[in-house]
Amino acid sequence: MEAKLFGKTLTELQELVVELGLPKFTARQIADWLYKKNISSIDEMTNLSKKAREVLNEQFELGLIAPTKVQESIDGTKKYLFQTVQHKFVETAMIPERDRRTVCVSSQVGCKMGCLFCFTAKQGFQGQLTAGEIVNQIKSIVEADEVSNIVYMGMGEPFDNLDEVLKSIEILTSEWGFAMSPRRITVSTIGIIPGMLTFLENSEAHLAVSLHTPFNEERRKLMPVEVAYPIEDVVAEIKRWDFGRQRRVSFEYIVFEGLNDSQEHVKELANLLSGLKCRINLIRFHPVPGTPLKSPDDATIQRFKDELNKKGILTTIRASRGQDIYAACGLLSTKELVKN
Numbered sequence: 001m002e003a004k005l006f007g008k009t010l011t012e013l014q015e016l017v018v019e020l021g022l023p024k025f026t027a028r029q030i031a032d033w034l035y036k037k038n039i040s041s042i043d044e045m046t047n048l049s050k051k052a053r054e055v056l057n058e059q060f061e062l063g064l065i066a067p068t069k070v071q072e073s074i075d076g077t078k079k080y081l082f083q084t085v086q087h088k089f090v091e092t093a094m095i096p097e098r099d100r101r102t103v104c105v106s107s108q109v110g111c112k113m114g115c116l117f118c119f120t121a122k123q124g125f126q127g128q129l130t131a132g133e134i135v136n137q138i139k140s141i142v143e144a145d146e147v148s149n150i151v152y153m154g155m156g157e158p159f160d161n162l163d164e165v166l167k168s169i170e171i172l173t174s175e176w177g178f179a180m181s182p183r184r185i186t187v188s189t190i191g192i193i194p195g196m197l198t199f200l201e202n203s204e205a206h207l208a209v210s211l212h213t214p215f216n217e218e219r220r221k222l223m224p225v226e227v228a229y230p231i232e233d234v235v236a237e238i239k240r241w242d243f244g245r246q247r248r249v250s251f252e253y254i255v256f257e258g259l260n261d262s263q264e265h266v267k268e269l270a271n272l273l274s275g276l277k278c279r280i281n282l283i284r285f286h287p288v289p290g291t292p293l294k295s296p297d298d299a300t301i302q303r304f305k306d307e308l309n310k311k312g313i314l315t316t317i318r319a320s321r322g323q324d325i326y327a328a329c330g331l332l333s334t335k336e337l338v339k340n
């Protein structure tokens, strides 16, 4: 299999052109074709010399991968299925809103983290995605030129694939790449502290943390990661960073019926997050086959939201999108993968 150009940083392209005996400025030209323009072959890089294109063609392919399948929800949300180099599948969701097009990307094939409420967890871990495969999920969809926001909330735990995730953010935010503002990118984690700290130091993108309950024992049952990285340690680290100006931190909170929506939860959340400028996004749980967890009704979620707001925690309810095609962000379905 030939190596891929798409997914390389400018530094990597500079090293590559030197190795191939091409002029150094060729690296920027290649980056331009890869990330700012729409081409489907190396031959279309028309400002490169014929020799440069020949040399590149001998050893490389462009590396863009078209989706193998797309499904559209009645609300306009789309779910794309991409094949990886290891012949596995990952899902990408495109969520249209009035003035935005948000793409929810996967960072791994499957996941190791074993969260009780998650479809992807049931698939187990099947492999890492490269930076190229992550960015391809943005570049190779029909809406590529309209994407306004990116969330790393699809399959996998981004900080369990830290190097490739950081590289993908570099490609998206560098002036030689997509030149996107990091303020339009949010990376969501279940709270892997070492990876989270490296991310906070090396990127300016927003952070989202899956919280789901402030109580350790309860959280351990929902999310095994709590054993290694208790939520109070995660929040203590976050409080050391400067959030609330340009960079935001938010907490994702899936509401399960009768499990994490009591007065005690409100009180403990207020304690845990005191002094931190942040937001909680409440997400209604949608039942996953094989789990005992249940979906709450609208009134319960609304009451929980009002109580948190009364405690001074900015809280919103995230609308469920793409429900009919199982594109609920962060809970992407493995149904398609089983069928394929």
Ligand code: SF4
Binding pocket: 110, 111, 112, 113, 114, 115, 118, 119, 120, 121, 154, 155, 156, 157, 190, 330
């Ligand atoms: S919720 Fe996220 S971290 Fe947990 S198993 Fe699912 S994909 Fe992995």
